Amino acid sequence: MLPHKFIEQRLQQAVTAVLPDADVTAVLVRPCPDPKFGDYQTNALMSLAKARKLNPRQLASDVVAKLDVADACAPVEIAGAGFLNFRLKPAALAQTLQGAARGEHLFSEPAAHPRTVVVDFSSPNVAKSMHVGHIRSTILGDCLARTLRLLGHRVITDNHLGDWGTQFGMLLVAWKRELDAAALKADPITEMERLYKKVSAECKANPATLEAARQELVRLQAGDEENLRIWHEMIALSRVQFDTIYQRLGVKFDHTLGESFYHPRLQPLVQELCTKGIARESEGALAVFFEAIPPLKEHPALIQKSDGAFNYTTTDLATLMHRLETWRPDEIVYVTDARQQLHFQQLFAVFRRWHPEAKTKLAHVWFGSILGEDGKPFKTRSGDTVKLSDLLDEAEERAYKVVSEKNPEQPEPVGREIARIVGIAAVKYADLLPNRQSDYVFSWDKLLALNGNTAPYLQYAYARIRSIFRKANVGQDVSPVPTCELSDALKLDAREELALARHLLNFGLVLEAVADDYRPNYLCNYLYELAGHFTSFYENCPVLKSAPELRTSRLVLCDLTARVMKQGLDVLGIETLEQM
RNA sequence: GCGCCCGUAGCUCAGUUGGAUAGAGCAUCUGCCUUCUAAGCAGAGGGUCCUGGGUUCGAGUCCCAGCGGGCGCGCCA
Numbered sequence: 001m002l003p004h005k006f007i008e009q010r011l012q013q014a015v016t017a018v019l020p021d022a023d024v025t026a027v028l029v030r031p032c033p034d035p036k037f038g039d040y041q042t043n044a045l046m047s048l049a050k051a052r053k054l055n056p057r058q059l060a061s062d063v064v065a066k067l068d069v070a071d072a073c074a075p076v077e078i079a080g081a082g083f084l085n086f087r088l089k090p091a092a093l094a095q096t097l098q099g100a101a102r103g104e105h106l107f108s109e110p111a112a113h114p115r116t117v118v119v120d121f122s123s124p125n126v127a128k129s130m131h132v133g134h135i136r137s138t139i140l141g142d143c144l145a146r147t148l149r150l151l152g153h154r155v156i157t158d159n160h161l162g163d164w165g166t167q168f169g170m171l172l173v174a175w176k177r178e179l180d181a182a183a184l185k186a187d188p189i190t191e192m193e194r195l196y197k198k199v200s201a202e203c204k205a206n207p208a209t210l211e212a213a214r215q216e217l218v219r220l221q222a223g224d225e226e227n228l229r230i231w232h233e234m235i236a237l238s239r240v241q242f243d244t245i246y247q248r249l250g251v252k253f254d255h256t257l258g259e260s261f262y263h264p265r266l267q268p269l270v271q272e273l274c275t276k277g278i279a280r281e282s283e284g285a286l287a288v289f290f291e292a293i294p295p296l297k298e299h300p301a302l303i304q305k306s307d308g309a310f311n312y313t314t315t316d317l318a319t320l321m322h323r324l325e326t327w328r329p330d331e332i333v334y335v336t337d338a339r340q341q342l343h344f345q346q347l348f349a350v351f352r353r354w355h356p357e358a359k360t361k362l363a364h365v366w367f368g369s370i371l372g373e374d375g376k377p378f379k380t381r382s383g384d385t386v387k388l389s390d391l392l393d394e395a396e397e398r399a400y401k402v403v404s405e406k407n408p409e410q411p412e413p414v415g416r417e418i419a420r421i422v423g424i425a426a427v428k429y430a431d432l433l434p435n436r437q438s439d440y441v442f443s444w445d446k447l448l449a450l451n452g453n454t455a456p457y458l459q460y461a462y463a464r465i466r467s468i469f470r471k472a473n474v475g476q477d478v479s480p481v482p483t484c485e486l487s488d489a490l491k492l493d494a495r496e497e498l499a500l501a502r503h504l505l506n507f508g509l510v511l512e513a514v515a516d517d518y519r520p521n522y523l524c525n526y527l528y529e530l531a532g533h534f535t536s537f538y539e540n541c542p543v544l545k546s547a548p549e550l551r552t553s554r555l556v557l558c559d560l561t562a563r564v565m566k567q568g569l570d571v572l573g574i575e576t577l578e579q580m
Numbered sequence: 581g582c583g584c585c586c587g588u589a590g591c592u593c594a595g596u597u598g599g600a601u602a603g604a605g606c607a608u609c610u611g612c613c614u615u616c617u618a619a620g621c622a623g624a625g626g627g628u629c630c631u632g633g634g635u636u637c638g639a640g641u642c643c644c645a646g647c648g649g650g651c652g653c654g655c656c657a
Contacts, residue, residue, distance in 0.1 A: 026597050033600070043599050046637085056637075080600055081637055125657085162657070259657095285655050295583065298653075305655040312657050339652060341584060368585080369651085406619060434593070437585070439650070441592070445606095450619035452605035453594085460619050468616050513596055525594065528604080539612095539621045558616095580619070 002109060002508060003072050003096055004029050004040055007086050011042060014067040018059070022048060029086070031506050038077065038085035039502055046082040056082030093501055094490040100504070101556050106567055108508025110152030118156045118323050119145045121335035122251070125162035126238040126258070127171055127192040130245050130388040132378050132442075133337070136367045139431045139573065141335035142251045143520045144365070146571045151515055156327050160319060161242075161258035163235050166309075167196065169217030173209065174199035175230055176216075188237035221263070245388055248424065250573055262318035266310045269318050270303055278353055279303055288350050301346035316347050317354075324360060331361040333518065338366045338437070365518040368439035370431075378442050392424060398448055399423030402456075403580075418580060422456050423448075425574040429455035432520040432572055453528045455574055458565065461531035463580040465562040468543055472555060491553040496537040500557060503533045507564050511571070520572060527568045534561050 001009075012024040027044040045063060049056035060082045067076060072092040077085040100106055121141020124130045141157070149155045174195035183191040203210040220227040235258070246252065270286060273279040279288045284306030290296035303314045323332060334344060344364035351362070372378045380386055400419035404410065410418075430447045434440040450456050492498050510526040513519070543554040566576050 028597065030596070037600070041599090044597070046599075047597075050636080083600070123657095165657075167656090283654075287654065298582070300654060302654045307655080309655085311655070315657095338585070338650095340657085342652060343657085345584095366585095375650095402619085435595090438593085439586085443592080446592075449605080454605090454619095456619065460617080464617055464620085471616055510596090517596075519596090521594075522596070525604090532604095535620060536622090538616080542616070544616050580617080 002105070002107065003088055003092055003505065004031075004509060005109065006072055007040055007069055010067060010069050011063070011084070014063045015045070015048070017066040018062045019048070019052070031502075031509070032085065035499065035502070037079065037083070038087040039505075040086040040088075042084045043082075045084065049082060060084060088502075090492065093498075093505070094492065096505060097490055097501055097556065097560060100560055100563075106507065106563060107505055108151065108511050114152050114154060115330040116154040116156070116327060117148050118158055118327060118329045118332045119148070119335065120158050120160055120319075120333065121145075122253075123160045123162060123336075124238075124242055125167075127167070127189070127196060127234050128238075129189045129193060130242060131385040132370050132388065132391060133385065135388060135391070135427070136337070136370065136431055136436075137335045138246075138249065138251055139428050140365070140367060140436060140518075140520065141333075142249070142573050143432060143571065144333060144335065144515070144518055146573060147511060147514050147520070147523070150567070150571055151511055153515075156255065156329070157253045158323070159242075159253040159256040161235075161256060163238075163258035164260040164263060164315075166213075166217060167200075168220060168231060168234075169213035169215075170199045170203060171196055171234065172216035172220065172227055172230060173213050175234075184237075189241050192234060192237070241389075245392070248392055249428070250424075250575070257319075257322075259312075259315050259319075262315050262322065265318040265322070266314050269321070270310070270314060273303060273350075273354065276354070278350070288346075288353075290346075290349055293349055296345060296349055299342060299346065301350055303350075313343065313347060313350070316343075317350060320347070320351055320362075324358070329360060331363065333363045333365055335365045335367070338368055340364070341366055363518065365436070367436040368434075371439050371441045373441060373443055375441065392427065394444075395423035395427045395447075396420050397423075398444055399426065399456075402448055402450070406450075407580075418577060421575045421577055422459060422580075425455035425459060425569075428573055429458075429524065433524045435521055436519060453524070456580075458527055458531050458569060459574075459577055460580055461534055462562060462565045462569070462576045463578065464538065465534070465558050465565070466578045468555075468558055469562075472544055490556060491550050492557075494537075494541050496533070496540045497554070497557060500530075500533040500537045500561065503530055504560055504564055507568065514571075523568060523572060527565060527572075530561065530565060530568070534565075 008027070008029045011029060012027050015022055015024050015027050027042065027048070029040045029042050032038050032041045045060050046056045048054075049059040057078060060078045064076050064078060064084065069076065069086065072088060074087040074089060077087075079085050096107075119141050121144075122134060122138040124134050145155045145157050171192065178198075179195065180191060183194070199209065199213070203213055216227060220231055239256075270279065273288065274286065279286050281287075282289075282300065285302050286304040287300040287302050289300045301313050302311055303317070304310055320332065323329060336344075341364065344362075344366075348362045348364075351358070370378045378386060396416075396419050399422040400415060403415050403419045403422065404412075407415065426447045430440075430442070433453060446452075447454065448456065450460070490501075492501050506526065510522050513522045537557070541554060543551060543558060545551075546554060569576055
């Protein structure tokens with residue numbers, strides 16, 4: 001068991017011994033903010049004492065009297081207003097590191113109670129190009145899925161494609177009237193976007209075109225053969241584009257069930273909501289009202305439009321039901337931008353009223369916008385949305401410039417491959433580093449900066465470690481992370497060694513925090529600190545030139561750092577490089 | 581009008597159940613490459629955490645009011 005878990009368990013037992021009816025789930029152990037206090041601390045006793053009007057220092061000393069952590073810690077210290085400070089015994093620290101070096105763990109433990117979690121993210125629209133608006137959902141969602149998987153949960157990723165709706169009526173009109181077959185063949189998305197742009201302008205100007213679009217949509221929904229064929233073709237062409245992007249990003253989905261998949265379920269669903277008295281007629285449409293929920297009182301959810309068509313609340317309800325029936329998840333996570341908060345509040349509220357018995361946790365994980373350097377929504381110079389493929393191309397191109405400047409003698413193909421990995425990593429990292437709820441300003445210079453909290457910096461730290469192993473002649477180059485020989489005792493004496501070692505132990509804690517709060521930026525910051533601790537160690541503690549025993553000990557530390565860095569970056573969806 | 585979010589160093593941003601002396605990068609300044617990749621390290625300066633109240637042992641974090649900004653608010657998704 002990892003030390004902090006051990007301490008936490010013993011601490012909770014001690015608290016229970018002193019206060020048998022206390023809820024100990026919030027009695028947690030955290031790393032100390034300053035190493036001078038120790039390795040771990042708890043401040044839970046102070047809030048516990050406050051809630052019960054006890055003297056916090058007295059409670060702390062009562063708990064300490066019942067607390068036995070001597071296996072792992074030096075005597076526990078009561079500090080300040082009632083903190084408990086824990087200091088790991090050197091043997092406990094070394095033992096944990098050695099367990100990791102033997103491959104028994106990598107500073108995290110599988111969840112005690114694995115859950116089934118559906119993660120819904122990305123969701124691009126058919127016949128349109130993926131653009132910057134999809135990048136955060138895609139990258140965040142993928143990262144959360146990876147984190148949950150690493151922690152031992154059963155994760156199902158589902159890409160809810162926008163493949164149904166009014167836009168297809170318009171597209172069908174334009175497709176039939178003025179499709180440029182050659183252009184379609186050359187660049188399908190651009191042609192479909194051209195068609196859509198043209199016809200949607202026409203619809204605004206000319207009611208007859210709008211009516212024609214409506215009729216095409218009705219025919220499509222009624223199963224008209226030609227319309228279905230065209231629609232299928234649009235989906236197939238779009239998915240080629242999506243798959244290309246996902247491949248570049250290293251993102252995979254277990255399922256891609258578009259909106260159209262749920263179409264047959266919508267009518268019965270609406271029927272049921274009406275029969276159960278949950279939905280009712282309002283201004284010609286069918287709506288669910290939330291009189292009992294103050295924030296939603298003024299915001300009923302429409303589930304059928306006055307023209308009889310369904311909207312996205314209806315589809316999302318059907319999707320939700322399908323997921324419950326198919327996968328029986330404990331939790332469903334929706335990764336979308338902030339503007340959809342009201343929608344998800346409504347969706348969840350309808351569902352709770354419909355199925356009050358359901359225990360499934362529903363989480364809307366929302367994020368802010370990507371802004372240009374002018375502080376306005378990120379656009380190209382000409383004012384168009386930035387295509388994701390262009391963005392990734394530019395990232396790789398800019399990364400190549402940096403790479404070849406740093407390493408001019410590198411053969412071009414090698415440089416290109418490094419640039420690909422660095423460029424994609426930089427874009428992803430820039431997206432994961434800010435608190436997801438804040439808007440962030442997209443800046444190439446910051447993204448690809450070689451110093452500061454960026455992907456290249458982390459990758460560089462990793463590459464430096466790997467370089468040590470090449471020079472050390474331990475392990476083979478084919479194995480990205482060789483296991484090095486272990487001595488029985490790690491020698492952790494230098495300040496830099498201890499700081500690095502202690503930081504390694506916190507990896508699992510951070511992963512859990514990421515999963516609990518859906519915030520990958522915690523992991524970004526952890527890895528940045530890890531890289532910082534490592535480079536300090538690297539500057540001050542020679543590895544290869546040290547005496548044999550110390551050399552081995554330091555190689556172990558290097559190896560563990562590399563493994564955590566690689567695993568951490570992998571969770572962020574970022575590849576590592578053996579050489580930069 | 582109502583709701584959600586934001587306001588932290590010159591700039592861009594972190595800030596884990598409220599917790600110990602508010603952090604990082606950039607920019608400015610000072611050192612460090614015959615030594616495992618200097619894409620680096622060590623150090624310095626720089627703060628009314630928007631304002632004003634409140635809660636309490638303790639508030640950047642919670643509550644109330646105000647100011648400034650972004651977004652959303654029935655038939656788009």
